[in-house]
Amino acid sequence: MKILKHLVIVFIAALSITSCFEDNDDNTISANEISDFVWKGMNVFYLYKDNIPNLANDRFSSNEEYANYLNDYAAPEDLFESLIYQRQDVDRHSWIVNDYIALEQFLSGVFKSNGLEYKIFLEPNSTNQLMAIVRLVLPNSDADIKGIKRGHIFNTVNGTVLTMTNYSTLLSTDNYTINKATYNDNGTPETTDDVVISGSESITLNKLEYSENPIYRTEIFNVAGNNVGYLMYNGFTANYDSQLNDVFANFKANNVKDLILDLRYNPGGRVSSAILLSSMITGQFNGEVFSTEQWNSEFQTHIQNENPELLINRFTNTYNGTALNSLNLSKVYVLATRSSASASELLINSLDPYIDVIHIGDFTYGKYQASRTLYDSNNFERNGANPNHAYAMQPLILKSLNKVGHTDYYNGLTPDIELKESYLNLGILGDVNETLLAAAIAHIENSGKLITIQSRPRIDLKLIKDSNSFIPFSDDMLIDKDIPEDILNKIHFK
Structure with missing residues (x-):
């Protein structure tokens, strides 16, 4: 989610906080209290647990062996990093912080x-x-x-x-x-x-x-005699869901027949906000499957046995008891680029089985996994968090699939009209002559026929870095659903 532009994470090299374990002979064994939280949280929730031998439930034969294992790591960050599956190729997005207050501010905007x-x-x-x-x-x-x-x-x-x-x-x-x-x-x-x-x-x-208000710009254009709505939306932030519903109330009042959704710089955010926005775009699929979830094998088995509905995210027609302003569209134009990630990709992928999604721009980033904030408490929730420290984790805990099972789009989602931005001639966002927006309008004017758009001559520049990539968590896809205690208790390592 692109809402924190600067989060300082101070790494602690050595920690003196300890917790106690009882071995089979009732001898007290000291181990790092924070590292205990790290291992147990990853053991329960981590999406790639099955690929990490040190996270196996039978990894340790005694509390003493477990304590010695934890104490081999000088800092919780070192332990956390040792448990990540293929950091460069698969899990690029799991994080740990030593200040969950800063993390919470980050996630709330x-x-x-x-x-x-x-x-x-x-x-x-x-x-x-x-x-x-x-x-x-x-x-x-x-x-x-x-x-x-x-x-x-x-x-x-x-x-x-x-x-x-x-x-x-x-x-x-x-x-x-x-x-x-x-x-x-x-x-x-x-x-x-x-x-x-x-x-x-x-x-x-x-x-x-x-x-940051993620609702960056809204416009209504008249194209070929019909009103076309334009929304540039830069982050799936729950704090602005009500305001987003107001935007769609205005679109609805103005009889908008087509929508251009600009996600070109939207790196993601909350799944719940993606569901709401998708439901505002449509409206005719209330209660149907928006996306499904795949957790680690142990979690997946328990949820399927105990509460399989927990694995399903569904379209809705309300927000906090208020009716959504839905456009009931059968087609949407989405402007997306390499900077469009996680929840942006979730929206595109999940709408695709239901309506015609015309993706204009570039291949997206390629993040189909979601994370959750874990605290050092009995149920890993914020309430009851250990007062001795402020560590929290944001590990990947599931991957999303659309209604027909499409996932693992590691290389990004493929555009219908491939059109890269020219960084030496960017144009004005929301202006009808800006390259990506002009392409969507031209498509509408041509009665929905796919057309070839030629952008102005562009010089190929070698990209080194995107400013958002400096920021931890900038492209997270976040879930905040409650996990039933009975399921969690059956999985929690004892």
Whole structure:
């Protein structure tokens, strides 16, 4: 979920907090209390438990062996990382933090940000020097107040040229100064003479507490005699579900016949919000299967035996007792890119068996797994959390499937109309001439026929980093459903 722009996670190298275990001879064995929470939480919930031998229920023959195992790790983070399945290739998204207050703020939309979102590219004809191009400026943020616009370029921070070795350090601080730059192609189609020129205008940016409204922009266009709604939605954040319903009330009141949903920079968020938005787009599928869930084999078996409905997420027609404003559409246009992840992909994938989803843009990120916040309590909930520390985990606990079982889209979802953004000519978001939006409008004007859209000539830049990828949890898909105590008690390692 893209709502925290700066979360500091302080790693503790050595911990003295201990808990006690009784072995078969009733001898007291000391072990790290936080590491005990880490192992037990991962043993119960981790999606890839079956692939990690150290998480097997019969891994330890005695409490003493278990305590010795925990004490082999200098810090809970080390233990946690040792239990992750294929960090680079499969599980890129499980995390642990030592401050769950900061995590909760992160997940609810309170964070520190200067309001700048950007992509970092290699400068032309360089193997080391970098430039950043602004793709989005958050409203009323420090960057917005100081006049930074989408498409602005900078290649120095605090007077230092950005390079492959220093960009992460320079851009991770709460305060820094950038110099606006220009891209000069010297009037030729070749890139061999292209240069980036740093200007004299400097802007100091400060990361301040910020609460992002994911409803970035809404418009209603008249296309071929019908009203077309446009919504740029940048995060599935439960705090704004009611306001989202109000947006659809306006669309409904204006007899919107087509909808363009812009998720190009939406890295995800809560499954519950994805269900609500999908139900507002449709409305005719109330109670039908939106998505299903696959947990680790032990959890899956117990849920199927005890409460199989828990594995199913269904379309709805209400939100907190209030009727949803649904458009009953049979087709939706979704603008999505590599920056569209998790809950954004869930929406596309889950709507696909029911209505015509016209995906315009690029392949999406490829995250089909969901996580849950685990606290050090008897049932891993916030209530009753151990007062001796503030650690929490956000491990992957399930993967989502649509109604017909489609999942594991590791390489992302395939666009119907492939059209990449040109970062040297981004256009204005919500403007009918902006490339991706123009493609959707052209498709509507052509009575739903797939058409070939040619964007303006674009220079292929080598992408190094997306600003959101600096942020832990930025592309999480979060579930918050209650798990019945009886199921949890049967699984919890004793």
